Amino acid sequence: KLILLDSLLQEMYLALVTLARTRLSSPQDEDLAYKLLCGAWVYLGIVSIQSYLFPAPYGKFTSATGVHSLDRVTRLQISAPLGWMIQEIPSFLVGFFALTHLYQQGMIFKMLLLFPYVAHYFNRSVIFPLKLKNGKPTPVLTVVAAFIFCLYNGLMQSLAVVLLDQESLTMTVSCLGLVLFTCGMAVNIQSDQILKNLRKEGETGYKIPVGGLYKYVTCPNYFGEALEWWGFAALVQTQQAVWFGVFTTMFLGGRAWQTHGWYKEKFKSEYPEGRKAFIPGML
Numbered sequence: 411k412l413i414l415l416d417s418l419l420q421e422m423y424l425a426l427v428t429l430a431r432t433r434l435s436s437p438q439d440e441d442l443a444y445k446l447l448c449g450a451w452v453y454l455g456i457v458s459i460q461s462y463l464f465p466a467p468y469g470k471f472t473s474a475t476g477v478h479s480l481d482r483v484t485r486l487q488i489s490a491p492l493g494w495m496i497q498e499i500p501s502f503l504v505g506f507f508a509l510t511h512l513y514q515q516g517m518i519f520k521m522l523l524l525f526p527y528v529a530h531y532f533n534r535s536v537i538f539p540l541k542l543k544n545g546k547p548t549p550v551l552t553v554v555a556a557f558i559f560c561l562y563n564g565l566m567q568s569l570a571v572v573l574l575d576q577e578s579l580t581m582t583v584s585c586l587g588l589v590l591f592t593c594g595m596a597v598n599i600q601s602d603q604i605l606k607n608l609r610k611e612g613e614t615g616y617k618i619p620v621g622g623l624y625k626y627v628t629c630p631n632y633f634g635e636a637l638e639w640w641g642f643a644a645l646v647q648t649q650q651a652v653w654f655g656v657f658t659t660m661f662l663g664g665r666a667w668q669t670h671g672w673y674k675e676k677f678k679s680e681y682p683e684g685r686k687a688f689i690p691g692m693l
Contacts, residue, residue: 420514423507423568430565443573446566447650454657461664468552470616470672483551490545497556498535504564505531508572517572523584523646524571526591530638531560533595538602544609563654570650579647587644594637597623601631618677625682626690628673629666633688636662663688 427439436442465471467484487493505528512521600622608617623630639658643651670687686693 416510416514419507419510423504423511426504426507426565427569439569439573443566443569443650446562446569447653450563450566450650450653450657454653454660457657458660461661465665465668466552466661468548469546470669484549486550487547488550488553490548491539491542493548493550493553494539494542494545495535497553498531498539498560500557500561501564501567502528502531502535504561505568508568512572519576520571520574523574523576524568526588526595526638526642526645527567527571530595531564533599541603541606543606566650567648567654570648571646574646574648583647584645587641587646589641591638591641591645594634594639594641597634598631598638599634601629601634605631616676618673618681623690625685627666627686627688628670629662629688630690632662632666633690636688663693667693 427442430436430446431439431442434442434445436445460466488496505524509521509524509528512518512524601624604619604621604624608619609615623633627633636655636659639651640655643655645651666688670685674681
């Protein structure tokens, strides 16, 4: 039965790749990987402009975009745990399907390379939502947009690892990348836990977080996630992973700066003066 399940999951991954190749008129997997990466860079440019004009509409900024029609659309919301699970699950599932494909092909080393990506999204799509009890409702629009992103990025990152020439890897860099990824994930999880514990049952307001790297920055959870994906980029050494590091730093760095300003405006002199926004001691 386990063998049949592995085969089924592998077929699901191959079916997804085949569908993407058909839609993007890509005769080979390498062509698909290239087109996905090109599309990702275009998307990064679009999101950079959007982030400069207004923050992404979720969390503290759900109705603060300044775009009247967009603010109206974001009024349709679902619970935070359900929203997080729906929007993050594609990256976990696609990555997991790719792991079974690599296993079936006997590519155990590539499984190890992809595993951190899958582990991150297992935490974000399953463990984190189950622990999230007092989060603010999430706009359906944001959930749908994040779902599409995670599906696209999950396919792009997993396909890059499947196609990777592992002989080209610099093992010292890969080992350092794994250490960096692990440290980043630890910071991300610890920081999210601190935020979760700020609110008691039934509370929805905001408080100044303390503990961990909150002593140094407003958004250590964002800083930790950026560390994760730069670590992943060093681990697998693909252009797609480098793109993810750049995207995460740009998007979360910008949001950290917006969040930092929001906290300073809300709490004024109560907010720690020496606390940076994103990178300890720097930014």
